Amino acid sequence: MKTAKVDRSVYLDCAASTPVRPEVLDAMLPYFTEHFGNPSGGHRMARSSRTAIDDAREICGHFLGFGPHEIVFTSGGTESDNLAIHGVCGADGVAICPETEHHAVLHPVEFHNGRLVKVSSTGDIDLEHLETLLDEEVSVLSVMLVNNESGKIIDLEPIAELRDRHAPQAMLHTDAVQAINWIDLVDASARADMLSISGHKFGGPKGSGVLAVRNHVGLAPQLLGGGQEAERRSGTHNTAGIVAIGVALQHLEKSRKSEIARLGILAERLATSLKEAMPSCSETIPQTERAAGLLQLVIEDIESEALLVLLEREGVMASAAASCASGAMDPSHVLAAMGMDRALAAGSLRLSLGWCTEEWEIEHAIEVIPRCVEQLRGES
Amino acid sequence: MSRVLVAMSGGVDSAVSAALMKEQGHDVTGVTLKLWGGPQDQGCCSVSDVDDARRVAQQLDIDHFVFNYGEEFDRHVVGPYVDAHAVGLTPNPCIECNRHIKFDALVTRARKLGFDSVVTGHHARIVDTDKGLRLARGVDESKDQSYVLYMLTAADLSMLEFPVGEMTKSQVREIASRRGLRSATKPDSQDVCFITASEGRARFLSDRLELHSAEVVDVKGNELGSVDAVELVTIGQRRGLNLGGNADRTYAVQVDVRSRRVVAGSAEDLLSEEVSLSDHVWVDEPYIGRLQVQISAHGAQEPAYLTADGNVHWDDARRKVAPGQAVVFYRDDLVIGGATAV
Numbered sequence: 001m002k003t004a005k006v007d008r009s010v011y012l013d014c015a016a017s018t019p020v021r022p023e024v025l026d027a028m029l030p031y032f033t034e035h036f037g038n039p040s041g042g043h044r045m046a047r048s049s050r051t052a053i054d055d056a057r058e059i060c061g062h063f064l065g066f067g068p069h070e071i072v073f074t075s076g077g078t079e080s081d082n083l084a085i086h087g088v089c090g091a092d093g094v095a096i097c098p099e100t101e102h103h104a105v106l107h108p109v110e111f112h113n114g115r116l117v118k119v120s121s122t123g124d125i126d127l128e129h130l131e132t133l134l135d136e137e138v139s140v141l142s143v144m145l146v147n148n149e150s151g152k153i154i155d156l157e158p159i160a161e162l163r164d165r166h167a168p169q170a171m172l173h174t175d176a177v178q179a180i181n182w183i184d185l186v187d188a189s190a191r192a193d194m195l196s197i198s199g200h201k202f203g204g205p206k207g208s209g210v211l212a213v214r215n216h217v218g219l220a221p222q223l224l225g226g227g228q229e230a231e232r233r234s235g236t237h238n239t240a241g242i243v244a245i246g247v248a249l250q251h252l253e254k255s256r257k258s259e260i261a262r263l264g265i266l267a268e269r270l271a272t273s274l275k276e277a278m279p280s281c282s283e284t285i286p287q288t289e290r291a292a293g294l295l296q297l298v299i300e301d302i303e304s305e306a307l308l309v310l311l312e313r314e315g316v317m318a319s320a321a322a323s324c325a326s327g328a329m330d331p332s333h334v335l336a337a338m339g340m341d342r343a344l345a346a347g348s349l350r351l352s353l354g355w356c357t358e359e360w361e362i363e364h365a366i367e368v369i370p371r372c373v374e375q376l377r378g379e380s
Numbered sequence: 381m382s383r384v385l386v387a388m389s390g391g392v393d394s395a396v397s398a399a400l401m402k403e404q405g406h407d408v409t410g411v412t413l414k415l416w417g418g419p420q421d422q423g424c425c426s427v428s429d430v431d432d433a434r435r436v437a438q439q440l441d442i443d444h445f446v447f448n449y450g451e452e453f454d455r456h457v458v459g460p461y462v463d464a465h466a467v468g469l470t471p472n473p474c475i476e477c478n479r480h481i482k483f484d485a486l487v488t489r490a491r492k493l494g495f496d497s498v499v500t501g502h503h504a505r506i507v508d509t510d511k512g513l514r515l516a517r518g519v520d521e522s523k524d525q526s527y528v529l530y531m532l533t534a535a536d537l538s539m540l541e542f543p544v545g546e547m548t549k550s551q552v553r554e555i556a557s558r559r560g561l562r563s564a565t566k567p568d569s570q571d572v573c574f575i576t577a578s579e580g581r582a583r584f585l586s587d588r589l590e591l592h593s594a595e596v597v598d599v600k601g602n603e604l605g606s607v608d609a610v611e612l613v614t615i616g617q618r619r620g621l622n623l624g625g626n627a628d629r630t631y632a633v634q635v636d637v638r639s640r641r642v643v644a645g646s647a648e649d650l651l652s653e654e655v656s657l658s659d660h661v662w663v664d665e666p667y668i669g670r671l672q673v674q675i676s677a678h679g680a681q682e683p684a685y686l687t688a689d690g691n692v693h694w695d696d697a698r699r700k701v702a703p704g705q706a707v708v709f710y711r712d713d714l715v716i717g718g719a720t721a722v
Contacts, residue, residue: 327446328446330448
């Protein structure tokens with residue numbers, strides 16, 4: 001099944017990062033050299049940088065469903081999430097999020113007298129539990145649109161309704177870092193007061209992100225200094241990165257529909273073929289409830305750490321749960337929150353597709369993954 | 381050429397082991413084990429040690445992985461370490477880590493992954509005798525680690541290699557510095573990796589275990605004083621018995637956690653002619669007869685007789701061995717087995 005194109009690795013880890021699109025790179029390059037001026041300056045060379053940032057701001061606002069002045073450029077998803085939660089909570093605010101959030105939300109929430117919402121075995125937010133946690137003390141409620149491990153899609157509407165009813169003062173933040181590839185954010189986040197994205201998840205560079213913040217949100221800056229970003233985030237602008245996130249977003253918006261269709265078919269073929277080829281292998285979230293190209297399997301009697309070593313040897317790059325500081329895989333807190341048995345969760349495998357994914361990679365993965373699993377099972 | 385997995389702790393011995401395997405033309409992969417999530421000074425698995433191991437792997441241009449055995453480490457090493465203290469034993473966590481993690485979980489995984497052997501930086505040798513593979517003392521007597529490897533059977537040894545066991549520590553450091561390995565001058569790791577110097581064993585255990593005060597009596601039962609935590613007293617211990625004037629010549633000769641009593645006595649009271657043992661492991665088959673016995677990681681070996689019921693009978697009476705400690709059997713410089721003192 002291998003094609004002539006197997007001269008590079010099979011990359012099925014787009015939820016971790018994607019390559020910068022060539023058009024994005026082209027757009028960035030002049031801002032390292034020709035247009036290097038500090039955009040906060042007053043002269044002509046500063047202004048050319050400033051213009052590029054203002055253009056990017058309009059693009060981001062347009063595609064995220066926010067006004068241009070509601071866009072705050074940051075260094076990425078983690079900073080955006082932290083800014084949203086710390087910036088709204090102040091010294092004694094209370095933050096809430098589901099147990100399955102990314103650590104960039106979970107840890108700041110825990111820092112602010114965090115209340116964690118339970119989820120069901122299908123990854124759905126326990127709305128009854130959420131209802132009991134919402135009260136007048138809550139400053140911020142953060143719920144991600146697409147889970148970074150399982151691909152589970154969450155509808156914000158019923159969550160926003162509960163917020164309106166029990167904690168109208170609380171700001172609703174959503175981490176849309178994974179969702180952006182798979183969902184039109186203008187609709188999906190219409191009820192959100194704040195939204196985080198990160199450029200490198202959709203063809204932009206690392207180190208460039210956005211926190212979109214509606215005007216009514218009282219956001220305290222976490223970085224103090226020159227007052228950039230309307231006093232919400234100081235620090236010299238990352239001009240090339242900001243230009244890049246704008247261009248990447250334009251490309252994404254142009255291609256999202258067709259890419260969801262293309263990658264959805266590939267992901268479905270991958271899931272179906274792997275489940276057929278491997279006994280005791282299942283998807284943590286069914287296809288209809290997850291992002292089209294983000295697929296998580298659990299494979300019984302397998303340790304994903306070992307499986308990933310074998311896959312790498314066969315030229316397939318994938319991942320399991322989140323990595324910890326040492327580079328080791330930590331047991332998945334997402335699957336634990338969904339009540340999955342630890343031994344089973346230890347055999348999780350996340351396969352995530354993106355703009356760079358080609359069909360031959362899927363065919364290669366379908367051939368290689370069952371073979372590696374068989375090798376690991378055969379020796380036990 | 382064979383496919384080898386080198387367990388890299390971040391220290392100089394495993395770095396040199398990896399370098400030598402690569403120079404011998406093997407297909408080398410490095411792995412560092414993430415074992416302990418809590419605070420630590422240094423040891424096998426702190427983030428900075430993982431960084432050191434990764435940097436050496438980059439320098440050697442070999443693949444490097446981090447395997448998370450945190451749960452296994454809690455289950456097989458930290459938990460039993462705490463439980464052992466609760467019943468008055470003196471455990472050796474490094475031996476349990478070798479037994480359950482490095483030479484069980486890791487070797488099992490290496491086999492599944494198709495590696496021909498697992499290489500570590502231990503100072504011990506594997507020698508081929510007419511009776512098969514045997515574990516032997518490392519060339520550098522002062523660094524010999526065969527004691528903490530006594531659980532390895534001939535079958536285990538067939539999957540293992542210890543390249544630096546054939547050289548002295550200064551040779552190892554010289555090889556490392558000649559090759560410019562960044563860990564060339566890194567100090568040897570000491571002590572138990574999950575216990576920090578600042579907090580110490582007492583604090584670590586008191587966070588996980590209820591400690592009890594106990595009376596200290598002499599061998600005739602006369603009360604001498606008390607200690608705060610009977611679980612922390614080890615047979616043979618002199619310091620910390622709160623005995624004032626006679627402290628220098630008085631030892632814990634008996635520790636009874638259940639009745640909260642420590643018996644203190646002289647060096648003579650501490651002597652014993654026999655060590656009762658359990659949980660024997662043999663490199664090949666059980667042995668009865670004369671042999672050399674080592675009772676601590678860097679202690680000297682002493683002549684003894686191993687009886688038919690598996691206990692050690694010393695040629696000359698020796699200080700008692702704390703229950704829980706490993707007792708390792710040697711003939712010449714070959715390990716023939718080991719057991720745990722009861």
